[in-house]
Amino acid sequence: QDSYKITLLPGDGIGPEITTATVKALVAAGKTKGVTFDFDEQLLGGCAIDKEGTPWPDKTLKSCQAADSILMAAIGGPKWDGNPRELRPETGLLAMRQQLGLFANLRPAKAIPQLLDASSLKREVVEGVDIMVVRELCGDVYFGKPAGIYTDDAGVRWGQNNMIYSEPEIERIARVAMDVAQKRQGRCCSIDKANVLDVSQLWKDVVIRVHGECGQGVELSHMYVDNAAMQLVRWPKQFDTIVCGNIFGDILSDEASMLVGSLGMLPSASLPSEGPGVFEPIHGSAPDIAGTDAANPLAMILSAAMMCQYDLLQPDLAKLLEDAVEAVLDAGYRTRDIVNEGNADETLVGCKEMGDLVAAKV
Amino acid sequence: QDSYKITLLPGDGIGPEITTATVKALVAAGKTKGVTFDFDEQLLGGCAIDKEGTPWPDKTLKSCQAADSILMAAIGGPKWDGNPRELRPETGLLAMRQQLGLFANLRPAKAIPQLLDASSLKREVVEGVDIMVVRELCGDVYFGKPAGIYTDDAGVRWGQNNMIYSEPEIERIARVAMDVAQKRQGRCCSIDKANVLDVSQLWKDVVIRVHGECGQGVELSHMYVDNAAMQLVRWPKQFDTIVCGNIFGDILSDEASMLVGSLGMLPSASLPSEGPGVFEPIHGSAPDIAGTDAANPLAMILSAAMMCQYDLLQPDLAKLLEDAVEAVLDAGYRTRDIVNEGNADETLVGCKEMGDLVAAKV
Numbered sequence A, B: 001q002d003s004y005k006i007t008l009l010p011g012d013g014i015g016p017e018i019t020t021a022t023v024k025a026l027v028a029a030g031k032t033k034g035v036t037f038d039f040d041e042q043l044l045g046g047c048a049i050d051k052e053g054t055p056w057p058d059k060t061l062k063s064c065q066a067a068d069s070i071l072m073a074a075i076g077g078p079k080w081d082g083n084p085r086e087l088r089p090e091t092g093l094l095a096m097r098q099q100l101g102l103f104a105n106l107r108p109a110k111a112i113p114q115l116l117d118a119s120s121l122k123r124e125v126v127e128g129v130d131i132m133v134v135r136e137l138c139g140d141v142y143f144g145k146p147a148g149i150y151t152d153d154a155g156v157r158w159g160q161n162n163m164i165y166s167e168p169e170i171e172r173i174a175r176v177a178m179d180v181a182q183k184r185q186g187r188c189c190s191i192d193k194a195n196v197l198d199v200s201q202l203w204k205d206v207v208i209r210v211h212g213e214c215g216q217g218v219e220l221s222h223m224y225v226d227n228a229a230m231q232l233v234r235w236p237k238q239f240d241t242i243v244c245g246n247i248f249g250d251i252l253s254d255e256a257s258m259l260v261g262s263l264g265m266l267p268s269a270s271l272p273s274e275g276p277g278v279f280e281p282i283h284g285s286a287p288d289i290a291g292t293d294a295a296n297p298l299a300m301i302l303s304a305a306m307m308c309q310y311d312l313l314q315p316d317l318a319k320l321l322e323d324a325v326e327a328v329l330d331a332g333y334r335t336r337d338i339v340n341e342g343n344a345d346e347t348l349v350g351c352k353e354m355g356d357l358v359a360a361k362v
């Protein structure tokens, strides 16, 4: 295949700017290999609420379903924070995950040699960190029923969400984790709270079974979520692949990404059993700097690289983009979030110029 | 009151050693003020399973209920890890929390000037960190029903635990948090995942109401749990008091305690509406070093200080113990976990000697 249909979801805040920069880099990379892209830009999040009255319009769903892959920027902002749940940007994101069956969220947290100083951790602790968090994205307390706020007969209000997993749900994410670990260093740490939670006990049992079935060469370990939150801070290099449920993964993957100190550099992939995946930077929409050309497009460019690898099966394109990002960093170019003021080897550039630089390098 | 009944729960692993050291320091402190203690040693955890066939014997409950306060060391170990849930040490701990109504868990994470280098974070990030995590301890997904593993009509296994809070449960912990914040720097950050979870939406609403009712002088903010996991790593000094539900508090309080780099130094308190509280170090039972006199008793000694402050209402005794610990650190005495080998100003001591040193200082 040498032409791909990509649904673009620029979203809110800095989303449109980093999307423009990313498209430029991606198109340039494609050109070198005779690959072209057919982009279909659609609304998701706050912009969709403003224009269509819903954070996840039908038209967007249709476009995603018809696409080879989906490239997303970032959504949300204070403008919609006071809205009722059904009119919030996040609600669109959750609907997208569920309707596209995006159950496998891959979130790498890799220390970037050029940016080690940005970490709040000591250099020797963070240098060489290379963690892949495999997070389940379609189940758990995010979607479990019963859920809601109700008043009991005595007039007392209760809020509840059900932390629930089925064996098949755990099995499919465990298979992904084994596969990922096999392609990495072969160590997989499964996170649970099995000393307290039944859902975690099932999680642990199923992960152990799947490991036996398809985890050849993978060394499986288990860690309680509270201990994992500590161990990530203490010595993150002990981890290779981490597999966890939706809410523990939400917390631990964010913690892990902050360890390496360069949020603006981290991509992610959300993959279904079949059909297109969604690729997006893990950072937010940064509404405070939107429109000022100060955003860092590199996380989204690296997300496009993950798209080339996982969805388009074009590893050469992925490598081209990743190498270009590295070359641009090596040449000292930095957006505002990662610049070291006072370091004469670094050149501050805007979002647009950063995109142009990567496009020129590929 | 100048005599107190204290139930002692030495537990497992290093528990008995640090208990002996702590009792020595506490008795010495009491002597200086004419205060005496009547200790009743009871079984909890693995030792109780071994001797009584249950991790939480009735006799222990009775002793706790009759006590002025409860001082606990640490429980658990690999020996009991394979046991069924009802024969695990943690199950005893959870039963104790629920039956004594210990809903308010106070977990300080304070950087100790003498031990800053032990942190994996940069000195400038960790220096001066002083966080108090107020964690709800009797509700949430820990105790919510329905809970269990079941097989549905199609033969699929499911595991579930209900993440549930009632308004009164949230209210009482929010009141504690306001009170704690008022006695500290007056900033309280409430943790939730209200963008996704109904139980979090209720949590947030109730915390806001309680703040309006009894939060005079407290600046209340809200943070999503994933962001909090990041912000703790990025810049922990932004936090003063943190209030959260049971599971988020489990994760974040462990993360916070690792930031300051000296787990062996951190105490905690678990308080009920009325009756005795439980005071315990946050570290585990370290079975690998049990019986070698290598344990650090200071976290338990500082827990005894918290007991003097919160349960015995003897702030002078608390201060005595805290000052003695500081003096011993200033004098360079270190147990194995906190020693800097090769620093000539430090003297390596065992658990027993550390207890003797603190007792001598008070």
Ligand SMILES: CC(C)[C@H](C(=O)O)[C@@H](O)C(=O)O
Binding pocket: A090, A093, A094, A250, B195, B196, B226
């Ligand atoms: C915005 C929110 C619903 C979302 C989540 O909790 O999954 C986000 O935190 C993420 O990690 O993608």
Ligand SMILES: CC(C)[C@H](C(=O)O)[C@@H](O)C(=O)O
Binding pocket: A195, A196, A226, B090, B093, B094, B250
């Ligand atoms: C041992 C376990 C049940 C307990 C908890 O999860 O509360 C522990 O992690 C703690 O924080 O005291």
